[in-house]
Amino acid sequence: MxxxxxxxxxxxxxxxxxxxxxxxxxxxxxxxxxxxxxxxxLRELTDYTSIEQFMQKYYKEMTPQEMEKVLERITREVEQHYKIRPHVKDYKPMDGVEFVYCLNLTRCIGCRKCVHACVAENNQSQNPEIQYIRVLKLPHGSLDMEKGDHNYAPSSVPEKGFFYMPVQCQQCKNPPCVKVCPVKATWQESDGITVVDYDWCIGCRYCEAACPYFARRFNFTKPSIPKERLNPNMSYLGNRPRKQGVMEKCHFCIQRTRAGKYPACLEVCPTGARKFGNILDPESEVSYILRTKRVFIQLKEELGTSPRFFYYFDV
Amino acid sequence: MMRACKNYLTFLWRCTRIAFVGDWRYYAWLGLLSLFCLVGLNAYAKQIVHGLVVTGMSDQVSWGVYIANFTFLVGVAAAAVMLVIPVYIYGNEELHDLVIFGELLAVAAIIMCLAFVMVDLGRPDRFWHLIPGIGQFNFPGSMLSWDVIVLNGYLLMNVHICGYLLYCRYDGRRPAKWFYIPFVFLAIVWAVSIHTVTAFLYVGLGGRPFWNSAIVGPRFLASAFTAGPALIILAMQVVRWITADSPGGGVAPPPSGTPAPEAGARRPATLEDLELLASHLPQFASVPAEIRQSILMDAVVLDVAPGDALLRQGEAGNEVFFVLEGRVVVKREEKGRFRITRSVGPGEQFGETSALTKTPRAATAIAEEPACLLRLPADSLSKLMQIPQMNKIITWRMTERLMITDRALMILRSIVQVSMLINVFLLVNEIFKEFYSPTAHVASSQYLYFGLHGYHALVPWIWVAIAFNLVAMFLLVLPLSRSLKYLNVACVLAIVGIWIEKGMGLVVPGFIPTPLGEIVEYSPSLNETLVCLGIWAFGILCYTVLLRMAIPILQGTLSKATEGHGDFYHRSTETPTLGIPDVKTAHSR
Incomplete structure (x- = not known):
């Protein structure tokens, strides 16, 4: 032995x-x-989860006082990190409003100004790069996205023989991403905007797999935004800086549209291809377009997602 | 109540302690696995700090090898049921001995599954958001919430069934049927559900045509019931190998075949001897006086010294032995190696199988300490067996043994055989549907099998997987694989083939091309691979420790009866059942 x-x-x-x-x-x-x-x-860990953050309640269960405290904490954190005092607000949906986006494919020239305006408005990470809008260059006569070029870079746009199709969150009426989230960290608001609670998301990326429009983005690492490019006008469900390991997406510029302004991508568009408004108001521009224009495309209509994003043509 | 608690705590304590006892091979194996675990933990710590950017995943391919391993292992866990069904529904005796091993494998596999999901999370610190009651649980909407329920439920069920059966075996009592049989049947349904739910995670995504197909669920089950039992076939042979040749108190059985010398002192049995037996075996009290009288006629009491052989494997014999005092160890010889199949104490019997079936002795019995035995001829045993209580207890104790027979492995072979045929058949169905009418949805399959627009990272993998599966299928169908050597080759090929096909071959192409037609390829990073290796090592470590506890309990060497024995027992029970011991000691005496 x-x-x-x-x-x-x-x-x-x-x-x-x-x-x-x-x-x-x-x-x-x-x-x-x-x-x-x-x-x-783990010694290199700089961004600890504070007790306050760890214990934070679910968005829909917070009282206004608790939300106040959370907004204070976010303000404090942003100020500490970027040396700029932001205005963080929890913008609520307005009654009698349902937002709809219309995009005129005849007019879009593929300049990608919308992409960059979106990045600037919504405090998206610039390293690694996160962009909510993807513009596809497609040959005339086809909507087959597999033929699309995502990385076109000519000296000038538009190019002959091609048209351009910007794709962003389609704000579906029947959003697959919301259905699959195991912790209800993403949901559809009464004005039709699908939002993410960045403080509740566990980062499983199931919603990213479920989205048929490649509209969701994940913070694979800590996002970085140059101080001078930080937009200090922030909202809780919108453009406040995100943390590592959570999902984000286009939210129709909640901090602008719920305050009566147009989304940043629309404002910057040089050709007027983008139209946005309240579909419940018969006088709105989008109501007029949906009434009068003849051809619309809802991307991947066959999936039954029922997007609030309509592509149309001048015919 | 207090005594029951104390007894249970002693059981847990002794199980824990035995997990840390073994020979140098056992320690080296644990050390190696721990090393891999630590390397994995180190890689995970890096991932915690820097985020999932240290993996190969991207927004385009947002799940990778973590979820691939998860999917494969859910199948392994579900496959434990392929042992349970034959045993509990069809009453198969051969597989009965393996059920516990299968369920322990399920426990280890589920632990690995949960670890793989955990490392895939971007915010593991928010894990509590998933806990029903305190978090926000999106049930029944999200298939992931279903998965949380079925996986944890399956884990608890298997822990309960194994834990209860092992504890009863330790305690030397018959398990109460109502306390575990309902769970056994629930676990059968549940096993199917864990894998179906995992398939539905993918099937439910309308935006991913590669996954959004009704055949994924059945294919998952078919491949799980191939890979799982294949893994059990291999694992059982490893268990059989390492549990053999154990020194068992330093007593080596003499070569089988030679008749046992008449050992020890012998005298005719008296009524007092039967009273002594009844004090250890309460069921004996139900034996009427006239039967007692009649069996006394041919009954002999033997007093034997440690090391005396009472019966030998291979020889003919039709007597049954009841232990009145002391302990007897029963060893079986297989290919020149010896394994303890049971350890028998006062009130328990051995040799009954030959007595009842008139077959040669299947094992050798050796006294482990000075022992006193009651020997009865076969017809006396038959008389006893006519009494229902005695019949029940004797039949039940017959099943208490550690046996891994080739016949059991062959039953598993036929399960693997049929499942593999179904698996390949379903694969052919899918390939036909995808390529015969090439709709726009064929892009992912095109990418997987042939490459798309110049991208073909997965092509070599999937063809290797298909080749492995086909070779395994042919081997399994041919009579060749009735030999363990070829069966093992087939099992290894099937496991590797299915791991590739169902892991990387299922998860990754679902993302390529993206819903917007973009192609971004994926390959796991080094850090990601290390995390995976760490989790696999951890799972194998869990299985090793669980086996280390279960094997001596199944052999009867770790039981309530052996509690508090001196050094002798420490040696004979807690020496390496895992790890091949001193061959010298085993053969020199």
């Missing part, structure tokens, strides 16, 4: 012998040391 087979240190009938005690403690000590060594990278 090798001596391992001798009664171990914890043998009931033998006392703890000096030798086995030494051996056990050496094994234990080296085990603890190895464990500590393997966890060493």
């Amino acid at each position: 090798s001596d391992i087979h001798k009664p171990c240190a914890c043998s009931p009938d033998k006392g703890v012998s000096r030798r086995s005690f030494l051996r056990t403690s050496t094994v234990l000590a080296s085990g603890v040391a190895a464990l500590a060594a393997s966890l060493a990278p």
Whole structure:
């Protein structure tokens, strides 16, 4: 028998012998040391989750006072990090409003100004780059997205023989992303905007797999925004800076549209291809377009997602 | 109540303690696995700090090898049921001995599944948002919330069934049927559900045509019932190998075949001897006086010394032995190696199988300590067996053994065989549907099997997987695989093939091309791979420790009866059942 087979240190009938005690403690000590060594990278962790953040309640269950406190915390954090005092507000949906977006494919020239205006307005990470709008360059006569070029970079647009189709969150009436979220961290608001509670998302990315429009973006690492480019006008469900490991997406510029302004992508569009408004108001521009224009495309209509984003043509 | 608690705590304590006892091979194996675990933990710590950017995943391919492993392992866990169904529904005896091993494998697999989901989360600190009651649980809307319920439920069920059966075996009592049989049947349905729900995670996504197909669920089950039992076939042979040759108190059985010398002192049995037996075996009290008288006629009491052989494997014999005092160990020889199949104490019997079936002795029995035995001829045993209580207890104790027979492995082979045929058949169905009418939805399959627009990272993998599966299928169908050597080759090929096909071959192409037609390829990063290796090592570590606890309990060497015995027992019970011990000691005496 090798001596391992001798009664171990914890043998009931033998006392703890000096030798086995030494051996056990050496094994234990080296085990603890190895464990500590393997966890060493955690020393680089800078962004701890505070108790306050850890315990934060679900958005829909917070009282106005609790929300006040959370907004204060966000203000404090942003100020600490960017040395700019932001105005953080929790913009609520307005009664009798349902937002709809219309995009005129005849007019879009593929300049991607909307993409960049969106990044600036919504405090998207610039390294790594996160963009909510993807513009596809498609050959005339086809809507087959597999033929689309995502990375076109000519010296000037538009190019002959092609048309351009910007795709962003389609704000579906029947959103697959909301259905699959295991923790209800994303939902549809009464004005039709699908939002994400960045403080509730667990980062499983199931919604990203479920989205048929490639509209969701994940913070694979800590987002970085240059201080001078931070937009200080922020909303809780909208453009406040996000953390590592959570999902984000287009929210129709909630901090603008719920305050009666147009989304940033619309405002910057040089050709007037983008139209936005309240579909419940018969006098609105989008109501007029949906009444009078003849051809509309709802992307991937066959999936039954029923987008609030309509593509149309001047015919 | 207090005593029951104390007894249970002693059981847990002894199980925990035995997990840390073994020979140098056992320690080296644990050390190696722990090393991999720590390397994995280190990689995970890096991922915590820097985020999932350290993986190969992107917005385009947002799930990778973590979820691929998760999917594969849910199948392994579900496959434990392929042992349970034959045993509990069709009453198969051969597989009965393996059920616990299958369920422990399910426990280890589910632990790995949960770990793989955990490392895939971007915000593990918000895990509590998933807990029903305190978090926000999107049930029944999200298939992921279903998965949380079915996986944790399956884990609890299997822990309960194994824990209860092992504890009863330890305690030397018959498990109460109502306390575990309902769970066994629930677990059968549940096992199907864990894998179906996992398939539905993918099937439910209308925007991903590669997954949005009704055949995914059945294919998952078919491949799980191939890979799972294949893994059990391999694992059982490893268990059989490492549990053999154990020194068992330093007593080596003599070569089988030679008749046992008449050992020890012998005298005719008296009524007092039967009273002594009844004190250890309460069921014996139900034996009427006239039967007692009649069996006394041919009954012999033997007093034997440690090391005396009472019966030998291979020889003919039709007597049954009841232990009155001391302990007897029963060892079986397989290919020149010896394994303890049971350890028998006062009130328990051995040799009954040969007595009842008139077959040669299946194992050798050796006294482990000075023992006193009651020997009865076969017809006396038959008389006893006519009494219902005695019949019940004797039949039940017959099943208490550690046996991994080739026949059990062959039953598993036929399960793997049929499942593999169904698996390949379903694959053919899917390929036909995708390519015969190539709609726009064929893009992902095109990418997977042939490459798309010059991108073909997965092409070599999937063809290797298909080749492995086909070779495995042919091997399994041919009589060749009745030999363990070829069966093992087939099992390894099937496991690797299915791991590729169902992991990387299912998860990744679902994302390529993206819904907007973009192609971004995926390959796991080094850090990601290390995390995966760490979790696999952790799972194997769990399984090793669970086996380390379960095997001596199944052998009867770790039981309430052996509690508090001196060094002798420490040696014989808690020496390496895992890890091949001193061959020298085993054969030199």
